[in-house]
Amino acid sequence: xxxxxxxxxxxxxxxxxxxxxxxxxxxxxxxxxxxxxxxxxxxxxxxxxxxxxxxxxxxxxxxxxxxxxxxxxxxxxxxxxxxxxxxxxxxxxxxxxxxxxxxxxxxxxxxxxxxxxxxxxxxxxxxxxxxxxxxxxxxxxxxxxxxxxxxxxxxxxxxxxxxxxxxxxxxxxxxxxxxxxxxxxxxxxxxxxxxxxxxxxxxxxxxxxxxxxxxxxxxxxxxxxxxxxxxxxxxxxxxxxxxxxxxxxxxxxxxxxxxxxxxxxxxxxxxxxxxxxxxxxxxxxxxxxxxxxxxxxxxxxxxxxxxxxxxxxxxxxxxxxxxxxxxxx
Amino acid sequence: xxxxxxxxxxxxxxxxxxxxxxxxxxxxxxxxxxxxxxxxxxxxxxxxxxxxxxxxxxxxxxxxxxxxxxxxxxxxxxxxxxxxxxxxxxxxxxxxxxxxxxxxxxxxxxxxxxxxxxxxxxxxxxxxxxxxxxxxxxxxxxxxxxxxxxxxxxxxxxxxxxxxxxxxxxxxxxxxxxxxxxxxxxxxxxxxxxxxxxxxxxxxxxxxxxxxxxxxxxxxxxxxxxxxxxxxxxxxxxxxxxxxxxxxxxxxxxxxxxxxxxxxxxxxxxxxxxxxxxxxxxxxxxxxxxxxxxxxxxxxxxxxxxxxxxxxxxxxxxxxxxxxxxxxx
DNA sequence: GTCTGATCTGTAAACGATTACAAGAACGAT
DNA sequence: ATCGTTCTTGTAATCGTTTACAGATCAGAC
Numbered sequence: 040x041x042x043x044x045x046x047x048x049x050x051x052x053x054x055x056x057x058x059x060x061x062x063x064x065x066x067x068x069x070x071x072x073x074x075x076x077x078x079x080x081x082x083x084x085x086x087x088x089x090x091x092x093x094x095x096x097x098x099x100x101x102x103x104x105x106x107x108x109x110x111x112x113x114x115x116x117x118x119x120x121x122x123x124x125x126x127x128x129x130x131x132x133x134x135x136x137x138x139x140x141x142x143x144x145x146x147x148x149x150x151x152x153x154x155x156x157x158x159x160x161x162x163x164x165x166x167x168x169x170x171x172x173x174x175x176x177x178x179x180x181x182x183x184x185x186x187x188x189x190x191x192x193x194x195x196x197x198x199x200x201x202x203x204x205x206x207x208x209x210x211x212x213x214x215x216x217x218x219x220x221x222x223x224x225x226x227x228x229x230x231x232x233x234x235x236x237x238x239x240x241x242x243x244x245x246x247x248x249x250x251x252x253x254x255x256x257x258x259x260x261x262x263x264x265x266x267x268x269x270x271x272x273x274x275x276x277x278x279x280x281x282x283x284x285x286x287x288x289x290x291x292x293x294x295x296x297x298x299x300x301x302x303x304x305x306x307x308x309x310x311x312x313x314x315x316x317x318x319x320x321x322x323x324x325x326x327x328x329x330x331x332x333x334x335x336x337x338x339x340x341x342x343x344x345x346x347x348x349x350x351x352x353x354x355x356x357x358x359x360x361x362x363x364x365x366x367x368x
Numbered sequence: 369x370x371x372x373x374x375x376x377x378x379x380x381x382x383x384x385x386x387x388x389x390x391x392x393x394x395x396x397x398x399x400x401x402x403x404x405x406x407x408x409x410x411x412x413x414x415x416x417x418x419x420x421x422x423x424x425x426x427x428x429x430x431x432x433x434x435x436x437x438x439x440x441x442x443x444x445x446x447x448x449x450x451x452x453x454x455x456x457x458x459x460x461x462x463x464x465x466x467x468x469x470x471x472x473x474x475x476x477x478x479x480x481x482x483x484x485x486x487x488x489x490x491x492x493x494x495x496x497x498x499x500x501x502x503x504x505x506x507x508x509x510x511x512x513x514x515x516x517x518x519x520x521x522x523x524x525x526x527x528x529x530x531x532x533x534x535x536x537x538x539x540x541x542x543x544x545x546x547x548x549x550x551x552x553x554x555x556x557x558x559x560x561x562x563x564x565x566x567x568x569x570x571x572x573x574x575x576x577x578x579x580x581x582x583x584x585x586x587x588x589x590x591x592x593x594x595x596x597x598x599x600x601x602x603x604x605x606x607x608x609x610x611x612x613x614x615x616x617x618x619x620x621x622x623x624x625x626x627x628x629x630x631x632x633x634x635x636x637x638x639x640x641x642x643x644x645x646x647x648x649x650x651x652x653x654x655x656x657x658x659x660x661x662x663x664x665x666x667x668x669x670x671x672x673x674x675x676x677x678x679x680x681x682x683x684x685x686x687x688x689x690x691x692x693x694x695x696x697x
Numbered sequence: 698g699t700c701t702g703a704t705c706t707g708t709a710a711a712c713g714a715t716t717a718c719a720a721g722a723a724c725g726a727t
Numbered sequence: 728a729t730c731g732t733t734c735t736t737g738t739a740a741t742c743g744t745t746t747a748c749a750g751a752t753c754a755g756a757c
Contacts, residue, residue, distance in 0.1 A: 042481070042507060044743055055707045060745060069705070089484040090428060091743035093419040094712050101462070101484070109448050110643070112441075119438050122465055131484065133430070134463045136451055152371070155418040155430070155460065178371060260647050288647050295649065314439070318589050318617050320624065320649040373713055384737045389715060398735070420713035423742050 043083040052079035063087065101156040102341060103133040105147055107164045111258065112313040113283065113330050114162065117184065120334030121160060128342050130157070141165045148173040148181065158341045160184055160334075164228045180344040184337045186229050189354060194344060196337040196355040198328035200230065200310070203359035204237035204280070207308045207326050208245055210361055211278045214368045216306055218250040220276035222266060222286050224258040234282045234310070250276035255286055263289020271297065277305060278367075284309035288319045291366070306367040321365035329357035372412040381408035392416065430485040431670060432462040434476055436493045440587065441642040442612065442659050443491065446513065449663030450489060457671050459486070470494045477502040477510065487670045489513055489663075493557045509673040513666045515558050518683060523673060525666040525684040527657035529559065529639070532688035533566035533609070536637045536655050537574060539690055540607045543697045545635055547579040549605035551595060551615050553587040563611045563639070579605035584615055592618020600626065606634060607696075613638040617648050620695070635696040650694035658686035 045063075049056040052075045062068050062076040079085070093099045104121050106114040122132050133156055137143045144163050148170070151159055159177070162184040163170060171191045174181045182194040211219055221238045224231045235252075242249055253269035255262035263286035270279055270290070281287035287309030291301055299305050301321055309316055312327035336355050344350065374392075378385040381404045391397050391405040408414070422428045433450050435443040451461050462485055466472045473492050477499070480488055488506070491513040492499060500520045503510045511523045540548055550567045553560045564581075571578055582598035584591035592615035599608055599619070610616035616638030620630055628634050630650055638645055641656035665684050673679065 045745095046743080056744085057707060057709095057746075058705090061706090064745085067705080072706085086479075086481040088423075088743055089482040090419065090422040090426075091712090092745080094417075094423045094714085095743080095745045097419075097712075099419060099484075109451060110444055115439055115444055118463075119465075122438060122463070126465070131462050131464065133460050134447075134451070135460065136448075136455070150415075152415040153418040155428075260643070285647075292647075292649065292651075314589065315644070315647065318614075318621075318644065318648065320621065322621075374715095375713080385714085386716075386737060386739095387735090390736090393715085396735080401735080417713055420742095421715080423744085424713080424715045426742075 042088075043085045045085070045087070048076065048079045048083060048085045051083060052076050097154075098157050099155060100129060101131045101133050102338075103135055103151070103156040103159045105135045105137050105144070105159065105161040107137055107139055107162070109134065109136055112285070112315050113311045116311075116313060116330040117162065117334035117337075120331040121338045124335055124338035124342070130342075137161075137163075139164055141167050141170055145169050145173045148177050151181070152178040154178065158182070158345050160337045160341055164230070166229055180341055180348065182337045182341045182344070184333055186233060192352050194340050194352050194354075196333050196340060196357065198330075198333060199356050199359055200233040200328065201237035201240060203310060203326040203328055203361075204234065204241040205244065206359060206361040207280050207310075208238075208241040208247075210324070210363065210367060211280075211306060211308065212245050212247075214306065216278040217247060218274070218276045218278070219247060220251040220270045220279045221249060221253070222263065222270050222279055222281045222290055223252065223254045224262070224282045224286060225256065226254050228258075230258075231282065238280060250278075255282075255289075258283050258285060260285045260289045263287065264293050265289075267293035271299075275299065275305060278308070279305060280308045280310075282310055284311045284313045284315045284319075284323060284325055287323055287325070287366075288315060291319065291321075291323075301366050302368045308367060312362045316362065316364065319366075324364045324367040325362050327360045327362050329359065332357050371417075372414045374414070374416070377405065377408045377412055377414045380412060381405050426483075427486050428484060429458060430460045430462050431667075432464055432480070432485040432488045434464045434466050434473070434488065434490040436466055436468055436491070438463065438465055441614070441644050442640045445640075445642060445659040446491065446663035446666075449660040450667045453664055453667035453671070459671075466490075466492075468493055470496050470499055474498050474502045477506050480510070481507040483507065487511070487674050489666045489670055493559070495558055509670055509677065511666045511670045511673070513662055515562060521681050523669050523681050523683070525662050525669060525686065527659075527662060528685050528688055529562040529657065530566035530569055532639060532655040532657055532690075533563065533570040534573065535688060535690040536609050536639075537567075537570040537576075539653070539692065539696065540609075540635060540637065541574050541576075543635065545607040546576060547603070547605040547607070548576060549580040549599045549608045550578060550582070551592065551599050551608055551610040551619055552581065552583045553591070553611045553615060554585065555583050557587075559587075560611065567609060579607075584611075584618075587612050587614060589614045589618045592616065593622050594618075596622035600628075604628065604634060607637070608634060609637045609639075611639055613640045613642045613644045613648075613652060613654055616652055616654070616695075617644060620648065620650075620652075630695050631697045637696060641691045645691065645693065648695075653693045653696040654691050656689045656691050658688065661686050 049059045158180040186197045251270050253266045255266035267290045309323045309325040312325040316323040316325040378388045487509040515526045580599045582595045584595035596619045638652045638654035641654040645652040645654040
């Protein structure tokens, strides 16, 4: 015995398929009709087929979230926020990992044309013309969680890293640190570039010279450890700002190994304020770039655009704050 | 101008829709036919509609992964593994958060009947008769990543926590610790129960009495901190095994606050061997319960069952290992 | 009793693909 | 030249819904 269809329900209830459909979708019908249909549905254990429904109504009630790596805690935070908003609105969430290559991102955006989802939130590590073009031409609404040029004319929700950098530098300066170093991730990524520039500007604003700057191969713990020596050349800096929390924690491990104490000898500031910042030891002072809020806003923006595709592109900037913890004095 | 359909391509190429479909699906056709169709596809920028295809072929090429909380690092590891296997096989991954309630899990499994995905990997925190019943009756294949009774007759991939506990206890005993305590998560969950029993058995095997046992309200960092005092009653134990890494890290923070040194005064062992174990300070000795492998195997099992729904249910047990790090002497 | 309008229900046409079936073409063997 | 095979292509049915349209029913007003 195979799955009952709407036709089976109609037969069992002695009514037409149209009536069944109407009852199921809450359209007006007599009490008796509702009663009969519901009984038949109950009896047969009928469940409407999402595939058929999607084809007919042209919507799948699915949204896609594309991130570079599901393992990065900042994406996890974002994903959780997106999932919450999206499922509250009755959508399912499809999660896709694009990897670090922009061509894969482009392929993904193009593939949205197949219509397996009603919209896309993408958080690209690297952005080029092709990607922007594919987003603009995409068949379904796309929201970028990250920084793309305003002229691209796409919905975006982004962090304000320069402002975040400023908060970090101000805090360190106020605590008396002057020899401030910067441990970045790959500088050819959107966040890497923004943070490098933000760091330089923030130091300039305080009339300081960078004590050192280094570039880790990746935004990961391991890469942070590996790149730590580059930032610790003698005389060692008295503070290091890291482009994300994973790098900061990696650095702190190397500091401990080198016999340097945090925060006495070297203060450390991370970025993202992920759960890891709270959990690390000492707890990590970190710039909160609002990843949860960015996820939430991005999802809301996407839902809004699905409702009304004519609204003009919106660019939301989420303001940072500083979570001060034990890794700074 | 709206999206081209297969009919549009057929018209543009001057052939029938059947021929277009055949060319697109790689069925035999003359060179000229292939050529014409491909040119038309190119010109129109045709992309087949996943919704229509799903309806006709009865498959969506999507699989669902359901976990209690996307934020837990152990689920992240699992998710990454599942994503890898699944996308290599040409499927997309739908991620759903069920929350801690078993009724939501049941609703989810029942909802699979709508056919929006071709299979489900579910990692339930709590299991009851209803859930098992719904899994057995589910329209699509389901693999449980976790422990359900063998008589349930469903595909499962689970960890061997008792064995993992034994590894942890053996290690501690060998290092000379005798006053071993246990910090569990909620005992009314499947992993909580298994680990409690495993701990008791492992201690008995070594003729030891538990120094203390406590139950955190949740498998989280915050809950670990909150429950730490319960496990540290005087005289404090010389070792604590925690039901997962988050609890262990929470405990370590409280140990530091209480002026106890890890591992000198108290050794700490976590479970899951998540990335957090490596990143914490001191690095956490942790029982590797194979979450990545469990994810991988579960995904493979699901794919296999989709291919052949008649195979008898398989129960895979992934063996644990111990990752020794600085939190034990 | 008839007519108007409102309300409910049923018939049938979509949605956009895949695929069973049949018809036509091409070719070699007789 | 005829027949049978094989290979290619086209026609049309189908998947399970939703929904436009038309037909049926009914109440109320004259």
